[in-house]
Amino acid sequence: xxxxxxxxxxxxxxxxxxxxxxxxxxxxxxxxxxxxxxxxxxxxxxxxxxxxxxxxxxxxxxxxxxxxxxxxxxxxxxxxxxxxxxxxxxxxxxxxxxxx
Numbered sequence: 001x002x003x004x005x006x007x008x009x010x011x012x013x014x015x016x017x018x019x020x021x022x023x024x025x026x027x028x029x030x031x032x033x034x035x036x037x038x039x040x041x042x043x044x045x046x047x048x049x050x051x052x053x054x055x056x057x058x059x060x061x062x063x064x065x066x067x068x069x070x071x072x073x074x075x076x077x078x079x080x081x082x083x084x085x086x087x088x089x090x091x092x093x094x095x096x097x098x099x100x
Contacts (some may be wrong), residue, residue: 011036013045014066014074021065022074027058029074031098046081 005023011033013026026036053073060066066074 009033009037010051010054010058012054012060013040014057014077016078021032021068021071023065023074024057024060024062026058027062048077048080052079 010029011026011027013036014022014046015025016022020029024031028036039045039048056070056073057066
C-alpha cells in the first residue's frame, strides 16, 4: 500500500448481536484506519471493502446503532460474513443504498 493509499484509507468496525441493530465501535482515517484493520486481522475478523458504505457509516458516532436506512446495506455485509464463517447458506442480493 502506497503512502497516498494509507492517507486515504478509511475504516469502520461494527459490532452486531442478534438482539440489536449493528453498532459502530471504531472508525477512523489514515493511521487510525490502518490500526483498525491491523487489529481486525490479528483477531481473525472478516474484512469487507465498500468505500461508499464506509463513508456513510463514518458519519455515525462511536457506540451508536446504525440508522434504519442502512440496515439493508449492512445486512448484505453481515450475510457475506456469516456465509464465509459457515453460519448462513444464502447471501442477500445487494440493493440500492439510500444515504439519507
